[in-house]
Amino acid sequence: MYLELDKIWYDVYASIIIMRKSARIVGDYRYLLSRKWDASKPKITFVMLNPSTADAKQDDRTLRKCIHFAKSLGYGSLQVVNLFAYRATKPRELRKVTDPVGPKNNFYIQLATRRTSLIIVAWGTHGGFQGRDKVVQNLISSKQTLYCLGVTKYGYPRHPLYLKKNTKPIIF
Structure with a gap:
């Protein structure tokens, strides 16, 4: 009986997926967010508009959706960087601050996009603010193919967040 309980405990414990969470946050800026659940699988990087509430401890709705896409595509970890590192829950808040990009943001974008198997750009229609979408595309190594989860009618x-869960990446 005791051995059976041990085996049951082991089976339940073995099926638990442990996720490592980390973030690089300095003041009002979040430069990098990472989640890892399977070190044996490749890493995916999402380049989005700006960070919201997710940090080293908690996930927000957008991050949970990115984790879903990453897992469904066979990845074991993800990184998130943004065109703008300033933490804001609404994109219009970026226009109210002096430096929405952040002093170290370009460094972290280059770092994250060099050490990844797939880059998904996903900044939506506000990416053209300050021409930041073009700046970041130029920062990312020309050897990397950029993917997206579809484009808006304006080509962004x-x-x-609001995409169907079965959406597949396409070349951007």
């Missing part, structure tokens, strides 16, 4: 890469 769609933000993942």
